[in-house]
Amino acid sequence: MWLEPAFVLALIALLMGMVALFVAWSMWRQSQRKLEAMSRLMRELTRTRDSYRKQIEELQAANIGMGNKVSELYRQHDKLTEQQQELSLKDPQGKLYSRATRMVQLGADIDEIMAECEMPRAEAELLIALHRK
Structure with missing residues (x-):
C-alpha cells in the first residue's frame, strides 16, 4: 500500500507543490523586502527634495531682498551724483x-x-x- 505507484506519485506531487509554494513564498518575501527598501528610499528622497525646495525658496527671498537693496543703492548713487554735479556747478x-x-x-x-x-x-x-x- 505504501509503495503503490499512485501513492508515490501523490506524495511526489505533494512534495513538489510544497517546494513550489516555498519558492513562491521566498520570492514574495524577497519582493516585500525590496519594496520596503524602495519605500524607505522614496521617503528619504522626498525629505531631501522638500529640504532643497525650502532652501531654494529662502534663497529666492534673499535674492529679491538683495535686488531691492541694490536698486535702492543705485537710486541713492544717482541722487548723490546729481547733487555732486549741482554742487560743482555752484562752487x-x-x-x-x-x-x-x-x-x-x-x-x-x-x-x-x-x-x-x-x-x-x-x-x-x-x-x-x-x-x-
Missing part, C-alpha cells in the same frame, strides 16, 4: 581746489599752483602739505 572755487589737488599729485611746484589756480601762497602750501604725504 567754482571747488573746481580750483580740485585742479590744484590734481596738480599737486602730478608734482607741480608751489609757484605753478599759485599761478594756475589764482591761489594765495598759504593755501597752496597747505594743499601741498596735505596731499604729498
